[in-house]
Amino acid sequence: MLQASNQPSEEVEAAVTLAREVAPELEAVIITHYRDEDTLDMMRPGETDLETVRAVNMAVAAELDMEGVEVIVQRADRAAFRRWMHGRDDTPENRRGWIDRARLIRGVAALKALGLEVEEDEDGGEEQPRFGPAPGPIADRLLNAYFKDGDEFRGFVQEILEAERTDVLDLAIRKIGESQGDEGMDELNGAMLEVAEAGAVGPSGWAELVALPVALPSAQVPSAAALTESLFATGYFADTDDVRFLPGWRSPDALAGLTPAAMRRVLMDLAEHGEPRDLPPGDTDDLARHGFGVLIGLQADWSIPTWDQIAAAGGLPDQADIEADGARRRALFQRWRGGAFREHGGCVPLEIIPPSEVGREIADFIEEAGDSPPVAD
Known part of the structure; x- marks a missing residue:
């Protein structure tokens, strides 16, 4: 059970009311803890009432935790914030969107970081297995x-x-x-x-595997790193899509042979920034002979709102127009595909899809190509 001091200020009361309103539609929230007035003023210009900000954070965290919302805390860091703002327009929206992705605090530690008193579980017993042995x-x-x-x-x-x-x-x-x-x-x-191929792993709390099957030219297999770097340069991925591709090519046949348990191990290995034990790099000569290779990556979901964003909007931030954003991304991808064909030896990237759909995607591509070589199509 959480205990927060009674704050009479209108700001605190208004924040608690807002937290209560958004809680039913919220799974998690990120609250920024400011260590001093200078940091607060730098990140939220003109605001120096550190005591009120901390009181709001405590009250909001207590209310949301009670409503079953996961409270995640980040400690304001001026150096990390400056790196985030570098290359971005200095707008209130961008300032409120800062997330220190590598150093988030969760669970009891997050609540304590805000100054809340947390009653520890007195049971202290070992967690029982969720399933019986049979x-x-x-x-x-x-x-x-x-x-x-x-x-x-x-x-x-x-x-x-x-x-x-x-x-x-x-x-x-x-x-x-x-x-x-x-x-x-x-x-x-x-x-x-x-x-x-997706689960509650990684620092954001949710991540999924992504795959990019590519029809390869027989002459020379292009650099996997160069291909993905050119895709990132297009702006195809949003800020909330933290995507990291493995540097080497993978075999579609090896991918098709993964069991669900092996697929989960691949997800866990990538979430821990390791090479997947169950999906080693494929032989590029062999891939070129068979005509297809696959790039495997991990996409972390960073769509968790910050409390600063919620407070500024007076509710949950407006969602992007999904249809318009989808059209924009499709146009960027198609433009990139044409450039990849010209600049990387005639390869043809297919679509970014879950790994379980790679076999179907390649089969559809071959069927559409008919009797023509895939690259020619």
Whole structure:
């Protein structure tokens, strides 16, 4: 239970009221803790009432935590803030959008950083396993959710993957194979792969794998790093899309052979800035002979609003026009594709998609190309 001192100021009361209004539509929020008046004035020019700002932060955090919203804290850092603002217009919107992505504080530590008193759990017992040792009953529950409720199924698979109960997933696939054959096994495996390639990992709290299949020229495979760097330079990715591609090419066949458990390990390895143990770089000569290679990356979701943004908007910040933004990104991507074809030896990037869709994307591309070589198309 959280305890915050009673603040009579109108600013605090108004902030608590706003927090209560937005809480039902909010999963997480980032609150900035200012250590001194100079830092506050630099980041929020003209504001030097440090005591009120801290009181607002405490009251808002207590209210949102009570409503089940995850409270994340960042300590204001002038050097990191200056680096963020470099190259950006000095606007209030950009100032409020600063997030120190590498040093966020979560959980009890975040609440304590704001000055809140947190009553520790007196139980102190070890967390009990979420699942029993026998995989059969869990697999049956999983299949029941698969046939009845897609959301429940996806949530259940996430829990099983987090518990590293690959035996349950394997058994569920065997069970459905007994009744529906290979086709049923493939469909269930595909549904599990879609879940496994995204999860609650990384500093933002959610990340997903992305893939860019490319039709390769037979003469010379282009540099994977140079290709992705040219894509980043277009402005295709938004600030909230923190995307990092691996430097080497991967084989579509190796990707197609991943199990859901292996796909989750790839996600975890990339989230920890490591090379994926289950998906090593492919041989470029072999990829060129087969005509396709895949670039694999990790995209972290940084769409978490800051409390400063919410307070300035008087509610949740306006969402971008999804349709207009999609059209803009498609135009940028198509322009980049043409440039990539000319500048990287005739390669043809397909689309940025989840890894589980790579095989289907390549098959569609080949079908559209007909009898012509893919690159010629």
